[in-house]
Amino acid sequence: MATQQSIPFVDLADFTSGNASLKAAFVQQLGKAYEEVGFVAVKNHGIPDALIADLYKYVQQFFALPSATKYAYEIPELAGQRGYTSFGKEHAKGYDAPDLKEFFQFGQTVEDKDAIAEEYPPNVQVKEVPAFTPTFFEAYRGFEKSGKYLLQAIALYLGLDEHYFDEKIHNGNSILRAIHYPPITQEPKSAIRAEQHEDINLITLLVGASADGLQILDKQNNWVPVTSLPEQIVVNVGDMLQRLTNNRLKSTTHRVVNPPREKWHTSRYSIPFFLHPKSNMKLDCLESCVTATHPLQYEPITAGAYLDERLREIGLKK
Ligand SMILES: O=C(O)CCC(=O)C(=O)O
């Protein structure tokens, strides 16, 4: 594992290559990175460059629409989980000032007979940008596939069956979120683009985090910029995986800072994929992660109940 970058990096092709020793080495690299840093840059992640370029293109077209058009896609009953959420709605847990962002969320499409389909509201179709929905759908499936491999590696690292997570994430409640941080026009009073927080879900896959601004809090309490190369995506541990592993894998605090004044006029876009399991997955700490030196830290809870609690804390759910 090279360390010239601020976060460790891994090559997903090692895991999928069919070569047992490369695969085993990948499992160790990923596991160690998640124990120590909580973030990795992943190369050969399986999401085609052209698809990522298309995603950004349509996302920019959407956010460039007139405000009134975007507001029509904001549906308060859905707690931001589908469609548009306007500027100033979401704040980090424990902070009052809202983040300086607007976003659009795209969720699961159940294509088999799974009764879980009833739990999911339909996605919001953007009429003005017809390619938006098909592109989001394709990217969603791509991130699910890459995320499944990464969770298989994590399962092996934790001594679980390689396919431990497969069924739990099939038709899971994952969210593809497109974020726009608009140009800054006046000295912000207290808010920054995204205040420090930890992600709620199992793992987050982030394309485009290479744009300046994303920082992680290291063990010495220093903010470290995340630098990833264009062909890499950044993948971090969220609170659900931290909880399942009784804090063995780290859900690292991160934030998005405002650019220097000379860049205030620029927008920033990012598109995280928050990989969630089905709501009935139990997040009870794994027995293998509870020891005399690491006593049990959390009560049993399901992923669905945990998500509800967190959406209330960040102002999305009443
Ligand atoms: O914009 C980014 O690069 C990261 C955003 C983020 O951390 C989040 O939405 O949870």
Ligand SMILES: [Fe+2]
């Ligand atoms: Fe985040």
